Amino acid sequence: MTQLIKINSDARLDSHVMRNICVLGSTGSIGVNTLNVVRQYPNLFSIKTLTAHSQINLLAEQCAEFHPELVVVGSAAAAQELEKLLLNKRIKTQVLYGPAALVTAATLPSINTVMAAIVGAAGLLPTIEAAKAGKRILLANKEALVMSGDIFMKAIATSGAELLPIDSEHNAIYQCLPDANTSNGGARGAYSQFGVKEVLLTASGGPFRTIALSDLSHVTSDQACAHPNWVMGRKISVDSATMMNKGLELIEAHYLFGLAAKHIQVLIHPQSVVHSMVRYVDGSVIAQLGQPDMKTPIAYGLAWPRRIDAGVKELDFMSLKGLSFEEVDAGRFPCLGLAYDALVAGGLMPTALNAANEVAVQAFLEGQLKFTDIANLVEKTLNRSQLAQLGRADSLELVLQADLESRQIAQLILKDF
Numbered sequence: 001m002t003q004l005i006k007i008n009s010d011a012r013l014d015s016h017v018m019r020n021i022c023v024l025g026s027t028g029s030i031g032v033n034t035l036n037v038v039r040q041y042p043n044l045f046s047i048k049t050l051t052a053h054s055q056i057n058l059l060a061e062q063c064a065e066f067h068p069e070l071v072v073v074g075s076a077a078a079a080q081e082l083e084k085l086l087l088n089k090r091i092k093t094q095v096l097y098g099p100a101a102l103v104t105a106a107t108l109p110s111i112n113t114v115m116a117a118i119v120g121a122a123g124l125l126p127t128i129e130a131a132k133a134g135k136r137i138l139l140a141n142k143e144a145l146v147m148s149g150d151i152f153m154k155a156i157a158t159s160g161a162e163l164l165p166i167d168s169e170h171n172a173i174y175q176c177l178p179d180a181n182t183s184n185g186g187a188r189g190a191y192s193q194f195g196v197k198e199v200l201l202t203a204s205g206g207p208f209r210t211i212a213l214s215d216l217s218h219v220t221s222d223q224a225c226a227h228p229n230w231v232m233g234r235k236i237s238v239d240s241a242t243m244m245n246k247g248l249e250l251i252e253a254h255y256l257f258g259l260a261a262k263h264i265q266v267l268i269h270p271q272s273v274v275h276s277m278v279r280y281v282d283g284s285v286i287a288q289l290g291q292p293d294m295k296t297p298i299a300y301g302l303a304w305p306r307r308i309d310a311g312v313k314e315l316d317f318m319s320l321k322g323l324s325f326e327e328v329d330a331g332r333f334p335c336l337g338l339a340y341d342a343l344v345a346g347g348l349m350p351t352a353l354n355a356a357n358e359v360a361v362q363a364f365l366e367g368q369l370k371f372t373d374i375a376n377l378v379e380k381t382l383n384r385s386q387l388a389q390l391g392r393a394d395s396l397e398l399v400l401q402a403d404l405e406s407r408q409i410a411q412l413i414l415k416d417f
């Protein structure tokens with residue numbers, strides 16, 4: 001009821017705004033799903049810019065379908081290759097490459113909406129610049145917020161940008177909160193006034209929830225990437241298997257919703273049907289349920305404050321075999337504890353945590369590190385990272401410095417494994 005009153009009172013519901021979109025990371029799992037939603041609504045959404053790193057053939061196909069003004073790739077060689085492909089198809093899209101061009105793609109005046117779906121720290125600069133430029137940010141790239149927390153939220157608040165969470169858990173919480181609007185970036189602590197007691201982040205537990213602990217050190221990257229419920233990119237799949245993903249989401253929830261760590265609880269929910277919940281002081285718990293399909297939160301973010309058909313199969317309650325919840329086994333998932341500690345320590349610790357984890361996951365995917373050593377490498381890096389231990393996250397420069405320092409330390413420690 002509150003939702004309906006709130007939405008009906010929003011003037012933006014009646015004024016149709018064409019969403020002119022930049023998709024950062026259009027060739028990834030979130031990027032492709034975004035285009036799957038956009039494709040269904042040519043009168044609502046128009047693709048203006050796309051970015052990818054190395055998947056040139058897929059990007060060329062996307063150009064042929066959506067005719068963006070500009071696309072960005074990772075290197076000069078990739079740009080040359082793409083230009084040839086586009087010339088053959090007689091497509092007149094401009095091609096640029098490199099980090100500065102990512103910022104250009106995300107801040108063009110013709111764009112009002114940016115899907116931030118680059119994986120990892122590489123997404124930080126274009127996303128934060130888009131926030132400063134006042135765009136609607138659809139945030140999938142949680143690492144950008146984890147790295148730069150307060151600075152990112154300040155950029156949103158100062159520019160008046162809209163920030164809509166795309167991570168399914170945060171999107172669920174957003175929908176369950178009394179005022180579904182984090183865009184003022186200043187909701188810090190305010191939810192207690194509305195009787196919010198805590199948020200409950202659900203986690204599937206990933207592919208290794210029940211495997212014998214003695215087998216964990218032998219698991220392969222393909223096993224780690226075979227998520228039981230979600231189809232995702234390889235980095236987030238490994239993060240889900242270690243539950244560092246939930247740790248990053250804990251930090252993400254802290255910044256998005258202004259909640260202290262003690263007001264964010266993580267619950268294992270193996271079916272991935274309840275995407276997250278909000279508990280109120282009167283005993284009510286409001287949950288958002290749905291299929292494990294990222295098109296739902298993507299469509300929510302693209303169309304907000306309206307709702308559109310996301311092209312997702314309806315949830316059939318009769319075929320559900322039950323919904324269960326479990327406590328997290330801290331011994332099995334040490335990464336979650338590391339993330340919790342980094343959040344409580346504050347400052348540049350979340351930046352260092354993210355950097356160390358990116359190095360560790362890459363090393364695991366490349367066969368240089370055992371699965372169980374991902375947490376060990378992260379912990380050792382945090383213990384040695386001077387800047388992260390002492391520094392305050394006062395500027396983007398410091399954040400980038402802490403990111404670099406932690407990566408260098410992690411690479412050095414990696415040699416000892």
Ligand SMILES: NC(=O)c1ccc[n+]([C@@H]2O[C@H](COP(=O)([O-])OP(=O)(O)OC[C@H]3O[C@@H](n4cnc5c(N)ncnc54)[C@H](OP(=O)(O)O)[C@@H]3O)[C@@H](O)[C@H]2O)c1
Pocket residue numbers: 024025026027028029030031051052053054055056074116117118119120122140141142143166167168230231232233234235236294
């Ligand atoms: N997948 C999900 O269901 C899901 C759910 C919630 C949140 N997220 C978050 O969304 C983000 C994207 O996840 P994903 O699963 O879509 O990842 P993904 O499938 O690996 O796609 C990553 C995208 O980023 C591009 N990219 C990779 N490295 C880059 C670099 N150095 N510079 C610029 N672009 C780069 C890739 O380009 P190429 O393909 O050309 O290499 C690709 O377009 C992550 O932060 C993840 O945590 C994902």
